[in-house]
Amino acid sequence: MISAKYMGLGLKSPVIVSSGPLTQNIVSLKKAEDAGAGAVVLKSIFEEQIEKDVSSELESNAEYLGHSEESYAAFSRDRYIDRYMKLLTEAKKTLSIPVIASVNAKTMDNWIEYAERFVKCGADGIELNYYPISSESGVSGAEVDKKILAFASKARAAIDGPLSIKIGYKYSSLANIISSLDKIGVDGIVLFNRFFRPDIDIEKIQISAGSPVSEPSEYGEALRWIGLMSGEVKADLCGNTGIHNGETAVKMLLSGAKAVEICTAVIQKGFSVIGEINSFIDDWMGRHGYSSLDDFIGLLSQEHIADGWKWERTQFLKTIGE
């Protein structure tokens, strides 16, 4: 039995299809369910993108709008939200697995209101996709931390239902951020988002986009931080980035993840990879005598093992050849 519990939701599998190109239309969402996904996270609605589109619409209609720009902007924004609500409503009608809506926001108020509307419209949970690029040299780490915590607090107060936050790993004290988010009362923390990485095209001598998809070797940071923190927090931790196969999914669960989110594996191998991961987990459990995920989730978390310091010092051990 590989049924899982994540953010208070009952899942038939711990494998969730994460927010991205595979979760933006109903056909793919249904394929994910049919392939055995435990839940899906809809493609994020992006505040930044909408604001950009709204301002270019305002610009091209400037001659007609006069002083009614503000109400036109609100109307324009609503159109995006309505489109998202339509996808959500259709997904809820078509799928029987939990459907989590995802919001990528930089500011607070409107977005929390929209997330509330998604919950009312039937979303089984909200995943906040929080993506600050902290590139201003005058802004300290403490200020960056303050922003994410204020954002999460406000969302927690407003959203009555399962709430998770998907974060990156570039904080000066991840342990402190994870434990502070836990104290705020989020139900889940997704470790870690994989952000856009710039590259350079050396022939054109210009900035280019790095690969949007992960390599299977990229799971290490999530594994480490889930191993370190899962025993310390009440929130459910969910592994993400670099989970391409059943072996890595089992590692995440052993470190203390309650679920895993996958994107690249499905892009590269197709929806059947979900069934393969489920079967691998099931077979592995059989081989090791486990009958439910609870029998082994967190077995190797720092809290549960005598040599928990290894989560922090494995590189050192490798170097000295132990």
Ligand SMILES: Cc1cc2nc3c(=O)[nH]c(=O)nc-3n(C[C@H](O)[C@H](O)[C@H](O)COP(=O)(O)O)c2cc1C
């Ligand atoms: C093309 C593409 C679009 C994505 N769009 C989103 C998004 O809208 N919201 C989000 O939270 N993550 C988005 N992601 C990130 C994935 O959900 C996931 O966090 C990331 O790819 C790492 O997981 P993976 O190693 O399984 O791919 C996107 C990823 C890709 C490749």
